Amino acid sequence: MAAEPVNCRKAAQLLSQARERALREDERKALDHHLGLCLQCRNFKSQLEFLQEAAKLFASGGP
Amino acid sequence: MSNYVTDPRFAEIESHRPYLVRYALAQLRDRELAEEAVQEALVAALEGVGRFDGRSALRTWLTSILRYKVIDLQRRAIADRARLEVTDFAAETGDEAWMDDLFDDTGHWRDAPQSWSNPEAALEQRRFWAAFEQCLDRLPVAGGRVFFKREVMGEETRSICDSEGITESNCWVILHRARLSLRACLEKTWFGGEARGDGR
Numbered sequence: 001m002a003a004e005p006v007n008c009r010k011a012a013q014l015l016s017q018a019r020e021r022a023l024r025e026d027e028r029k030a031l032d033h034h035l036g037l038c039l040q041c042r043n044f045k046s047q048l049e050f051l052q053e054a055a056k057l058f059a060s061g062g063p
Numbered sequence: 064m065s066n067y068v069t070d071p072r073f074a075e076i077e078s079h080r081p082y083l084v085r086y087a088l089a090q091l092r093d094r095e096l097a098e099e100a101v102q103e104a105l106v107a108a109l110e111g112v113g114r115f116d117g118r119s120a121l122r123t124w125l126t127s128i129l130r131y132k133v134i135d136l137q138r139r140a141i142a143d144r145a146r147l148e149v150t151d152f153a154a155e156t157g158d159e160a161w162m163d164d165l166f167d168d169t170g171h172w173r174d175a176p177q178s179w180s181n182p183e184a185a186l187e188q189r190r191f192w193a194a195f196e197q198c199l200d201r202l203p204v205a206g207g208r209v210f211f212k213r214e215v216m217g218e219e220t221r222s223i224c225d226s227e228g229i230t231e232s233n234c235w236v237i238l239h240r241a242r243l244s245l246r247a248c249l250e251k252t253w254f255g256g257e258a259r260g261d262g263r
Binding site: 009012047048050051054 | 126162170171172176177192195214243249
């Protein structure tokens with residue numbers, strides 16, 4: 001399937017959903033392509049990873 | 064209670080109360096019940112503090128006691144179930160109009176995510192956790208609860224959807240919205256230029 005280009009709005013949604021489900025190949029390709037071009041969405045991706053780590057630590061009361 | 068209050072661990076145990084209430088609220092959805100569960104758990108914890116061997120974090124141990132109290136209260140509250148299941152999701156899912164506040168007509172970020180400097184260091188600072196809790200408190204009710212179950216308690220999305228009585232795609236929307244809101248809040252209150260370099 002040809003990857004349809006995605007914008008930041010869609011990329012952010014896919015990044016979030018990737019934590020809940022396996023993305024389709026076309027989605028993953030389009031997302032990777034967008035991330036290669038967009039620093040802001042790469043920042044968002046790092047922030048999601050940070051949130052996940054922080055939430056896990058929160059459960060044990062911090063580091 | 065007076066003998067509890069004089070126990071040197073009282074203050075330390077008590078300091079976890081806000082977290083524990085949040086944990087209980089994620090499952091009981093009822094503040095009164097949640098506080099009741101936490102109260103019972105803390106009393107049990109103080110009675111049994113001699114059994115705490117320090118191998119796990121104190122919070123983890125307290126949470127394991129609370130878990131039983133929550134299950135207990137859930138059983139007792141089952142008669143109220145219909146009332147508890149009136150969901151607060153309608154305002155949080157529906158259409159995607161809420162995203163228009165965050166992205167412009169061309170789909171670009173209105174408030175672009177910045178590169179956060181040294182996020183790992185934040186995790187070791189008490190003040191960061193206060194900011195984190197404040198940002199959690201600003202989430203819409205259902206969003207806060209679902210995010211807590213998913214990311215803090217590590218529940219599977221499917222089981223969250225089942226217990227919340229919503230579809231999986233609604234769950235995704237709620238989680239996405241909560242994450243966007245949390246990251247914006249932390250960027251503003253902690254990682255933003257204004258908060259930096261103030262001696263924290």
